[in-house]
Amino acid sequence: MNNRRSFFQLLSEKPWEQSQITEDNNHNGKTLNLTKANLGVRSIITVNCIFFSLFIVAYADRMFIHDWQTIPKPLLLWLNTFVLFLSSIFFHKAKVYSDLQEFQKVKISLSVIGFLSALFIVGQLIVWKKLMNLGYFFNSNIANSYFYLFTTLHVMHLLGGLFFWKNITFKIFYKNYTMLNIQSSIKLCAMYWHFLFLVWLVLFGLMLNS
Amino acid sequence: MSEDYNKFKLEAKSSEMLNDENTSSIKIQDTESEVPEQDLYHPKSFITKWIFCQDAKVIGIQYSITAIAIGLVALVLSWLMRLQLGFPETFSYLTPAGYYQFVTMHGMIMVVYLLTALFLGGFGNFLIPLMVGARDMVFPYVNMISYWMYFIAVIVLVSSFFVPGGPTGAGWTLYPPQAITSGTPGSNGGIALMLISLSLFVIGFTMGGLNYIVTILQGRTRGMTLMRMPLTIWGIFTATVLAMLAFPALIVACIMMTLDSLLGTSFFMPSMVQMGEHLKYGGGSPILFQHLFWFFGHPEVYIVALPAFGIVSDLISVHARKNIFGYRMMVWAIVIIGALSFFVWAHHMYVSGMNPWFGFFFATTTLIIAVPTAIKVYNWVLTLWRGNIRLNIPMLFSLAFIITFVNGGITGLFLGNVIVDVPLSDTYFVVAHFHMVMGIAPILVIFGGIYHWYPLITGRFLHEGMGKFHFWVSFLGSYAIYFPMHYLGFIGVPRRYYEMYNSPYIPTSAQGLNAFITVAALIVGFAQLVFLYNIISSIRLGKIAEKNPWQACSLEWQTEYVPPRHGNFGKKLPIVYRWAYDFSVPGAKQDYIPQNVPPSEVPEARTEKT
Numbered sequence: 001m002n003n004r005r006s007f008f009q010l011l012s013e014k015p016w017e018q019s020q021i022t023e024d025n026n027h028n029g030k031t032l033n034l035t036k037a038n039l040g041v042r043s044i045i046t047v048n049c050i051f052f053s054l055f056i057v058a059y060a061d062r063m064f065i066h067d068w069q070t071i072p073k074p075l076l077l078w079l080n081t082f083v084l085f086l087s088s089i090f091f092h093k094a095k096v097y098s099d100l101q102e103f104q105k106v107k108i109s110l111s112v113i114g115f116l117s118a119l120f121i122v123g124q125l126i127v128w129k130k131l132m133n134l135g136y137f138f139n140s141n142i143a144n145s146y147f148y149l150f151t152t153l154h155v156m157h158l159l160g161g162l163f164f165w166k167n168i169t170f171k172i173f174y175k176n177y178t179m180l181n182i183q184s185s186i187k188l189c190a191m192y193w194h195f196l197f198l199v200w201l202v203l204f205g206l207m208l209n210s
Numbered sequence: 211m212s213e214d215y216n217k218f219k220l221e222a223k224s225s226e227m228l229n230d231e232n233t234s235s236i237k238i239q240d241t242e243s244e245v246p247e248q249d250l251y252h253p254k255s256f257i258t259k260w261i262f263c264q265d266a267k268v269i270g271i272q273y274s275i276t277a278i279a280i281g282l283v284a285l286v287l288s289w290l291m292r293l294q295l296g297f298p299e300t301f302s303y304l305t306p307a308g309y310y311q312f313v314t315m316h317g318m319i320m321v322v323y324l325l326t327a328l329f330l331g332g333f334g335n336f337l338i339p340l341m342v343g344a345r346d347m348v349f350p351y352v353n354m355i356s357y358w359m360y361f362i363a364v365i366v367l368v369s370s371f372f373v374p375g376g377p378t379g380a381g382w383t384l385y386p387p388q389a390i391t392s393g394t395p396g397s398n399g400g401i402a403l404m405l406i407s408l409s410l411f412v413i414g415f416t417m418g419g420l421n422y423i424v425t426i427l428q429g430r431t432r433g434m435t436l437m438r439m440p441l442t443i444w445g446i447f448t449a450t451v452l453a454m455l456a457f458p459a460l461i462v463a464c465i466m467m468t469l470d471s472l473l474g475t476s477f478f479m480p481s482m483v484q485m486g487e488h489l490k491y492g493g494g495s496p497i498l499f500q501h502l503f504w505f506f507g508h509p510e511v512y513i514v515a516l517p518a519f520g521i522v523s524d525l526i527s528v529h530a531r532k533n534i535f536g537y538r539m540m541v542w543a544i545v546i547i548g549a550l551s552f553f554v555w556a557h558h559m560y561v562s563g564m565n566p567w568f569g570f571f572f573a574t575t576t577l578i579i580a581v582p583t584a585i586k587v588y589n590w591v592l593t594l595w596r597g598n599i600r601l602n603i604p605m606l607f608s609l610a611f612i613i614t615f616v617n618g619g620i621t622g623l624f625l626g627n628v629i630v631d632v633p634l635s636d637t638y639f640v641v642a643h644f645h646m647v648m649g650i651a652p653i654l655v656i657f658g659g660i661y662h663w664y665p666l667i668t669g670r671f672l673h674e675g676m677g678k679f680h681f682w683v684s685f686l687g688s689y690a691i692y693f694p695m696h697y698l699g700f701i702g703v704p705r706r707y708y709e710m711y712n713s714p715y716i717p718t719s720a721q722g723l724n725a726f727i728t729v730a731a732l733i734v735g736f737a738q739l740v741f742l743y744n745i746i747s748s749i750r751l752g753k754i755a756e757k758n759p760w761q762a763c764s765l766e767w768q769t770e771y772v773p774p775r776h777g778n779f780g781k782k783l784p785i786v787y788r789w790a791y792d793f794s795v796p797g798a799k800q801d802y803i804p805q806n807v808p809p810s811e812v813p814e815a816r817t818e819k820t
Contacts, residue, residue: 026432036349043420050459067493139476
């Protein structure tokens with residue numbers, strides 16, 4: 001199957017050879033064995049990876065300078081991490097249920113995910129409030145700046161995810177949906193959710209260890 | 211996907227399940243079998259047809275018009291700067307602060323808002339679906355949002371002209387700390403608007419880039435393998451991948467600097483004393499910004515250059531009636547240049563006080579990147595060799611591109627060496643180099659591309675006489691502008707200076723040259739107005755073009771209607787049987803065989819090794 005070649009194999013094809021011509025004429029025009037939406041989400045995740053890695057590089061460059069003062073990490077942050085982890089788990093369950101076509105259970109899982117995500121965002125806001133009450137403001141030390149920046153960016157990405165979560169939930173509750181569409185949407189959204197959980201783990205781990 | 215298609219698949223699925231008792235779950239297949247028909251949104255009103263349009267062709271034209279409009283602003287800014295440099299006594303309307311602001315806006319607009327947007331947003335949107343045989347981009351709605359994000363970014367950028375303090379005057383590189391400290395023009399509102407505008411541009415571009423990548427990889431028509439795609443598509447594809455990987459560095463830098471400027475954080479700001487007073491900043495690293503900026507900035511050069519390489523390859527091949535020499539080598543060169551472009555960024559920072567070994571490494575990679583680039587130049591020349599060259603306007607522009615690119619590229623070899631770069635850094639030699647290699651050369655390709663594809667867009671040719679005038683004035687004129695600048699650089703005239711004051715080391719001849727350059731710049735600018743008039747007037751008055759007027763092989767000329775309508779092709783998508791360069795095939799009756807002509811229709815044509 002011509003869709004399974006590596007990029008280097010594709011580049012070294014010899015399109016003038018008769019065997020290759022025959023094969024090429026039957027090529028279905030797709031390079032990868034993915035749906036378009038799937039490849040789209042993967043591209044977004046790749047771009048996001050680079051986005052966050054560059055922040056991490058900047059952070060690592062900055063944390064060794066003498067004026068760095070670590071910001072305290074309230075216990076609530078661990079709790080929030082757990083809530084985000086749970087929402088990721090539920091998204092996995094939603095995906096499994098949608099593959100099994102048990103859409104009643106999918107609906108429950110999606111609702112729980114919405115609740116958990118809202119809980120996470122509120123939790124993060126409470127952490128902010130706590131820290132500000134303790135006098136750790138956005139610009140009082142660079143470590144604080146990074147903390148507030150990372151949490152904001154992560155929540156913004158989560159809000160982006162929630163936009164698509166909203167679309168799926170709306171479709172499954174109120175609208176006629178085609179099974180294939182909803183299955184693939186749930187699968188892709190779950191993928192993004194796991195990715196965001198990983199991003200948070202990396203950012204949180206980095207901030208704990210500095 | 212259409213409803214019918216889904217239903218059909220759904221039924222196929224359930225019957226499968228009946229046959230196989232063991233399958234407890236239905237998993238979606240990761241492939242859409244065949245090439246399913248795309249469900250296109252057909253416009254119903256004027257607004258959905260021309261303003262909030264989801265047709266990639268219209269979006270491409272919207273991108274082009276916006277980019278050219280803002281590019282004209284940058285052109286006028288360059289005139290004003292040139293008048294100041296050439297005739298400082300006669301024209302005294304410009305203050306030093308205004309000069310810096312014009313330099314900054316000119317640079318940023320030309321690189322990001324004109325060239326990037328025009329090549330990827332304009333040419334990309336128009337050509338990708340047509341050339342790969344798709345009905346539209348894969349996510350048309352996202353594509354529309356992408357354009358409007360770009361439009362808002364441009365509006366925000368323009369609005370910075372009207373805030374108190376004016377636009378930023380930090381130079382297009384926006385280096386901190388000076389970009390946001392008082393004393394630099396536009397350090398209050400201007401810089402913030404610039405950073406916000408750039409961030410919007412990046413977000414909008416990412417949406418567009420997503421479309422280009424997924425359409426090229428997954429949305430091609432039957433038979434269109436990667437190694438049968440026109441080089442235009444290869445150039446745009448690789449440039450888009452570069453942009454998706456490089457633009458995050460720009461937005462990261464923009465976000466952090468916006469916070470530095472508005473909220474007083476110290477991501478990039480070191481501790482500073484200003485007018486005897488300690489600023490609240492401290493500990494930040496300005497060098498970090500430079501690394502982030504150039505990690506975006508150098509790939510950006512190739513984001514502009516690679517589509518130009520691709521387009522010019524197609525123009526040369528079509529108008530020399532000869533297949534492109536070394537197609538595979540051309541593709542490899544594009545990919546290798548793209549990959550290497552991420553390992554050369556620090557050659558913009560030789561004078562930032564880096565470790566000499568670091569400079570050594572980057573000088574080496576910079577020189578290595580000249581190898582694939584040289585391969586491309588040789589291949590263009592070899593394509594021309596013994597070709598049936600038609601010296602029409604697209605061909606003239608292509609030839610001018612090759613010469614200009616070689617010119618600018620060779621000065622790049624000098625500047626890539628640390629020891630040559632250090633004395634030449636920040637002189638007019640650098641200005642001449644990058645204007646030749648990434649200003650004039652890609653713009654010549656843009657002109658060539660517009661003359662080439664204008665009949666496809668409007669069904670009419672551009673006026674030949676005005677075209678020839680435009681070509682010769684632009685081509686010779688740009689040499690009149692930039693050749694003397696090399697000499698100015700050699701004698702040490704620094705760039706970005708409002709005037710040269712009474713510097714004893716600068717001979718009076720430099721002033722004469724500056725005046726000469728200014729006159730040339732005004733003339734070249736005037737020629738662009740003729741070109742614009744040509745574009746506008748030819749929509750109604752141009753000579754009517756028959757279908758496929760250049761007798762090209764690629765799919766965009768094989769549409770049912772010219773100009774192509776929404777959905778691009780007729781009832782059936784074309785099926786591709788060959789590459790896009792079957793010109794003058796031995797044995798064939800015509801001197802070109804379009805990509806969608808099956809071998810059975812041209813039995814006498816022989817296949818050639820490419």
